[in-house]
Amino acid sequence: MANPDKAKAKALPRIIEQTLDSFVLHRWIVTLILIVLYFIVFSILFPRSFASAYNFSNMALEFAIPLSFVTISMALILISGEIDLSVGYVIMFANMLAGYLVVKGLPLFLCIILPIIASALIGYIVGLLVARVGINSFIATLGSGMVFYGMGLNIFEVCRKIEGGSAIQHLPDWFIKIGQIKLVTFKDTGAIQLPVLYAAILILIAVIISSKFRIFRKYYYIGNNKEAASLSGINVKSLKALSFMISSALAGTAGVLMCARMGAAVVRVGIGFELQAITACIIGGLSFKGGKGTIGGAILGGIFMICLSNGLRIAYAPSQIYNLIQGLVLLLAVIVDAGMSRRRVIG
Numbered sequence: 001m002a003n004p005d006k007a008k009a010k011a012l013p014r015i016i017e018q019t020l021d022s023f024v025l026h027r028w029i030v031t032l033i034l035i036v037l038y039f040i041v042f043s044i045l046f047p048r049s050f051a052s053a054y055n056f057s058n059m060a061l062e063f064a065i066p067l068s069f070v071t072i073s074m075a076l077i078l079i080s081g082e083i084d085l086s087v088g089y090v091i092m093f094a095n096m097l098a099g100y101l102v103v104k105g106l107p108l109f110l111c112i113i114l115p116i117i118a119s120a121l122i123g124y125i126v127g128l129l130v131a132r133v134g135i136n137s138f139i140a141t142l143g144s145g146m147v148f149y150g151m152g153l154n155i156f157e158v159c160r161k162i163e164g165g166s167a168i169q170h171l172p173d174w175f176i177k178i179g180q181i182k183l184v185t186f187k188d189t190g191a192i193q194l195p196v197l198y199a200a201i202l203i204l205i206a207v208i209i210s211s212k213f214r215i216f217r218k219y220y221y222i223g224n225n226k227e228a229a230s231l232s233g234i235n236v237k238s239l240k241a242l243s244f245m246i247s248s249a250l251a252g253t254a255g256v257l258m259c260a261r262m263g264a265a266v267v268r269v270g271i272g273f274e275l276q277a278i279t280a281c282i283i284g285g286l287s288f289k290g291g292k293g294t295i296g297g298a299i300l301g302g303i304f305m306i307c308l309s310n311g312l313r314i315a316y317a318p319s320q321i322y323n324l325i326q327g328l329v330l331l332l333a334v335i336v337d338a339g340m341s342r343r344r345v346i347g
Contacts, residue, residue, distance in 0.1 A: 027285035027336075028297035031304050038307045046314050054190035055310070063306045064199035065179070065261055066091055066254030066273055067280070068299070072206045073247035074277035075298035080243050081223035081290025082130060082137035086145035087251040087277060090119050091270025093148040094255025096155040099168035099265025102175045103159060111175060116252040122148065123248020127241030141244075149271075156267050168265035179260025195257055202250075203299055210295040219243065223290025279326060280305045282333040 042050040049055065070087045077084045094115035101111040126144045129135045159168045182191040210216045221229040222236050230236045251270075259265045284301025286293030308329065312322055 028294065028300050031283055031285070031297065031300045035300065035304055035307055038304075038311065042311060042314065049314050050310075052190065053186035055314075057186065057190035057192055059306050059310050060196045061193055061261075062309070063302060064193075065195040065257050066251070066270060067276060067302050067306065068199040068203060069250045069254035070273050070277040071280045071298050071302040072202065072295060073250040074274070075281050075284075075286060075293065075295050076219065076243050077137075077247050078278075078281050078286045078288065079223050079290060079293060080219045080240060081226065082240065082243070083278070083288070084141045084244065084247050085138065085274050086123075086126070086141040086148060087247060088271045088274040089145035089148035089152070090123070090248050090251035091255040091258065091273060092268060093152040093155075094119050094252035095259045095269050096152040096159075096168070096265045096267070098256040098259040099171065100155050100159055102171050102259075103168060108174060108178075112178070112256055115256050116249055119148075119252025119255070120245050120249035124241055124245035126248070127244030130244065131237040131240035145274075153267070156265075159265075167267065169263075171259070171263055171265075176260055176263045179257050180263070193261075195261055198257065203295075206295045207299075215239075220291050223292070225291075275330065276305055276326065277302075279330040279333060282330065282337055287337050288334070 070091070073087060074084060097115040097118065098111055101114060106114075122144060126140050129140050130137045156168070179193075179195055181194040183194060183197060184192040218229065218234050218239060221232070221234060222239060226236050255270060258269060262269070280301035281293065281298045282288070282301070283304055284293060284297035284299065286298060286301075305326075308325065309322060312325065
């Protein structure tokens with residue numbers, strides 16, 4: 001007759017093994033739990049400063065522009081097995097170009113669409129260099145980032161000779177409104193602004209496309225094994241070039257909206273958001289090796305990053321400590337990703 005104690009001893013490792021396998025397949029659950037715990041703990045510790053419509057509306061706005069845009073763009077790139085280090089510089093370039101076009105008096109539609117088109121075109125060229133020439137995406141996007149940054153600085157220098165100052169300021173109301181209109185206003189001066197609606201629409205579209213459209217599924221095949229994907233009839237080169245174009249277009253859109261939101265085009269705005277986007281994606285269950293994770297998980301990772309920065313501000317932590325914490329979180333997420341990637345899970 002089997003010993004019940006021995007049976008329990010054998011069952012426990014299996015339970016642990018199944019739990020680890022579940023985390024490999026659904027790492028976003030851990031991120032969601034951390035976000036819920038954050039809201040509970042900070043609501044108790046800081047009921048006045050945290051649990052207010054003003055703070056929540058600020059968190060929503062901070063996530064909406066530009067983090068939601070660059071997180072979604074980075075998720076697409078990572079799923080395909082590549083990386084894009086240029087998105088922060090694209091934001092800066094589009095921000096400066098939008099400000100310049102507004103100052104020159106172009107119609108609103110052109111002030112919005114031209115920076116996005118310019119960003120998308122350069123992103124597509126970078127995608128071709130990666131997909132067809134075979135340049136490593138780390139090097140290609142780092143180099144293109146410097147190109148975007150240089151063009152943004154040149155635009156700023158041209159405007160500074162005209163206006164002076166450290167930013168392109170005094171933008172007209174007809175442009176500023178697209179980033180500052182308040183949809184809902186609360187009693188404690190908090191408000192839901194129009195960029196939150198933009199982000200909500202983008203997230204909805206991204207989630208629907210990623211879950212319902214077959215073309216998005218092809219990026220998982222490419223990320224898992226691009227040679228096998230190519231042999232199965234998937235146009236790997238074209239899809240990769242398209243992903244970099246989409247990434248730059250989304251970053252360019254974020255840059256234009258930030259210009260309207262701040263009411264000025266500011267030098268260096270957006271720089272560094274590529275690391276925030278990468279951290280958000282890895283925390284949300286994506287992998288540097290490609291072929292893993294979901295857009296929804298990346299969005300949860302982005303929300304976690306906003307919770308992290310918001311918590312540090314509410315706790316009056318020194319501003320310089322945020323980069324330290326963000327770096328540690330990224331390292332921890334990468335370590336966990338590397339450890340879990342070694343586990344072969346079918347599901």
